[in-house]
Amino acid sequence: MGYRxxxxxxxxxxxxxxxxxxxxxxxxxxxxxxxxxxxSIGKDVHYGDDRVIKAxxxxxxxxxxxxxxxxxxxxxxxxxxxxxAAAAGCVVIDNSSLYRMDKDVPLxxxxxxxxxxxxxxxxxxxxxxxxxxxxMVVALKPLHxxxxxxxxxVATYQSVSGAGNAGMDELFTQTRAVFVNDPLENKKFTxxxxxxxxxxxxxxxxxxxxxxxxxxxVETQKILDPAIKxxxxxxxxxxxxxxx
Ligand SMILES: NC(=O)c1ccc[n+]([C@@H]2O[C@H](COP(=O)([O-])OP(=O)(O)OC[C@H]3O[C@@H](n4cnc5c(N)ncnc54)[C@H](OP(=O)(O)O)[C@@H]3O)[C@@H](O)[C@H]2O)c1
Numbered sequence: 001m002g003y004r005x006x007x008x009x010x011x012x013x014x015x016x017x018x019x020x021x022x023x024x025x026x027x028x029x030x031x032x033x034x035x036x037x038x039x040s041i042g043k044d045v046h047y048g049d050d051r052v053i054k055a056x057x058x059x060x061x062x063x064x065x066x067x068x069x070x071x072x073x074x075x076x077x078x079x080x081x082x083x084x085a086a087a088a089g090c091v092v093i094d095n096s097s098l099y100r101m102d103k104d105v106p107l108x109x110x111x112x113x114x115x116x117x118x119x120x121x122x123x124x125x126x127x128x129x130x131x132x133x134x135x136m137v138v139a140l141k142p143l144h145x146x147x148x149x150x151x152x153x154v155a156t157y158q159s160v161s162g163a164g165n166a167g168m169d170e171l172f173t174q175t176r177a178v179f180v181n182d183p184l185e186n187k188k189f190t191x192x193x194x195x196x197x198x199x200x201x202x203x204x205x206x207x208x209x210x211x212x213x214x215x216x217x218v219e220t221q222k223i224l225d226p227a228i229k230x231x232x233x234x235x236x237x238x239x240x241x242x243x244x
Contacts, residue, residue: 002030009073010034023048063088086124133219
């Protein structure tokens with residue numbers, strides 16, 4: 001018998017990718033629920049190449065009887081709904097930053113620290129790291145096993161997909177506006193992103209770094225080794241998909 005899996009944020013960049021991957025990898029799911037805000041009720045959401053599911057509103061959804069909830073709808077939604085899903089017996093895997101540094105919630109990258117997953121039983125919640133941390137620790141893990149890394153200096157060049165649907169729309173609209181000589185408007189990003197790079201992702205902290213940079217430091221320490229020092233510079237670049 002397969003699992004019943006709910007994807008929260010199924011109409012977003014991450015949720016849609018989750019549905020693609022569940023289908024591509026033939027994850028043993030008997031039933032998939034595509035959940036989003038009430039704005040998206042009835043919207044078609046693709047599950048693989050040949051299946052389409054109608055989106056439902058998270059606010060009317062009952063998690064009882066569902067095995068896994070993949071949350072990809074931001075911290076506010078996770079705060080309101082993840083504990084309810086977890087209390088209903090559904091294992092929550094959350095993509096937002098809300099639970100990442102919670103000591104009762106394991107922060108997992110399967111290729112790196114799958115053993116830490118047992119800790120999920122405390123709250124029935126598992127957290128996923130920031131996208132840049134996730135890919136970096138996969139590369140660091142075998143090096144650390146062989147040679148004990150002391151310090152990492154990293155620069156990331158992150159596509160606008162990391163800022164969700166709104167970030168991708170802004171790059172498209174601004175790029176078009178540049179070519180047709182329309183006025184440019186910054187809504188999602190603090191500066192023009194078309195034909196520009198912005199060393200500012202998430203909010204600025206007191207020490208002048210950004211929260212995105214801070215996440216790379218503390219998340220790497222939680223996943224890999226608290227002794228590793230990380231110095232990160234995170235830059236948003238005018239590329240639609242694919243961080244480097
Ligand atoms: N993009 C990335 O590369 C990336 C990487 C790692 C982690 N994350 C994290 O993953 C989360 C989602 O990011 P994203 O890029 O996919 O964002 P997104 O494209 O803006 O999508 C947001 C999703 O959340 C849903 N949503 C918003 N408010 C809701 C509500 N009140 N109730 C139910 N659903 C609601 C939206 O539904 P509607 O369409 O109905 O509004 C949509 O499905 C964020 O926490 C982000 O930090 C993103």
